[in-house]
Amino acid sequence: MVTLYDVPADDLIEAVAAELEERIEQPAWAEFVKTGSGRELPPQQDDFWYVRAASLLRKLAIDGPRGIDRLSTEYGGKKRGSTRYRVAKAGKSSGSKKVIRTILQQLEEEELVTTVKGEGRRITPEGHSFLDSVAGDVLESLDRPELERYA
DSSP, X not given: OOOGGGSOHHHHHHHHHHHHTXXXXXXXXXXXXXXXXXXXXXXXXXXXXXXXXXXXXXXXXXXXXXXXXXXXHHTOEEEOOBOSSSBOOOEEEOBOHHHHHHHHHHHHHTTSEEEETTTEEEEOHHHXXXXXXXXXXXXXXXXXXXXXXXX
């Protein structure tokens, strides 16, 4: 049986994002919001919402239960360090918690993720089977000789 660990992450996230487009809906405000305080512009991808949802789902499946604060740290980046009177070193900035929280709530409505008191969000068995079935489809669609041993 093929699992999410058997396929490349980029291919899996792309395929899961395509599947999630049919299951969740992007909010109207999503095209205007930045993905973190260190960003200057909103994302330019048309399917950003679904790619981020797929990435969150994969991250919860691999790393276990995570809270929104921890996830926002992982989706953060560098913040430019210049201030008005001096130039400072670049610091760290966290990702948008509103985006992460809204996506996780949508995934909870689809019963792919559940809330665990004191631990954060955790992927459900339905979420694991969803990821594994998409991983099987991805593996079938790949024409890479080095991955044929998994089939």
